[in-house]
Amino acid sequence: MDLPSGYTADSEIDDEGMDPVWLQLAAILVARIEAGRYPTGRAIPSLNQLRQEFGVARGTIVKATNYLAELGRVRAVHGRGVFVLPQD
Amino acid sequence: MDLPSGYTADSEIDDEGMDPVWLQLAAILVARIEAGRYPTGRAIPSLNQLRQEFGVARGTIVKATNYLAELGRVRAVHGRGVFVLPQD
DNA sequence: ATTCATTTGTCCGTATGTATA
DNA sequence: CTATACATACGGACAAATGAA
16 A cells, blocks of 8 residues: 555545545645654644544544554554654 | 433433434433532532443543533533533 | 642544445 | 445543642
């Protein structure tokens, strides 16, 4: 599973598009990380905040952040948040 | 989202029913408030006590009390409790 | 001033049921 | 039949406010 290209920090979720919502969300979050909008070492917005902003379900956001964790871009800490990791 | 009717102060949570658990709980709590079992100005039982009595998860109770707060029936005070408000 | 228990608030992880494509 | 997505629910962990010792 590869991160789709063509998504920016300000992209909106396209429910009709080819890419699954969770993968679009992952791509947008990476764009925001690389734009410095979510700085290294800091937490990205919480599940509830992302849920409000993008209007998607909890599970969908978890799926996106789990994927980013697999890619080594973030690390989720139970009870604290999802933190942006420095790149190798 | 409307409060479902048909729940009394002594109703039990029905996991198989039509209504979500958090909404059933909200309806039961309102019934207890209106029955005077939880008097105005006093705190309802704590999250842990409600958790024990009803056997539901923390988040479910918070969801119910948040809803009652939206309805103006209670006001939660951090570190103190959830207090029954006088009705307009 | 510190410690401790209690309580609410807020996180993420996971699982289940339902609906849809 | 599988993948996606949503709502619900449980669990565990961390944080902050309060009040009492």
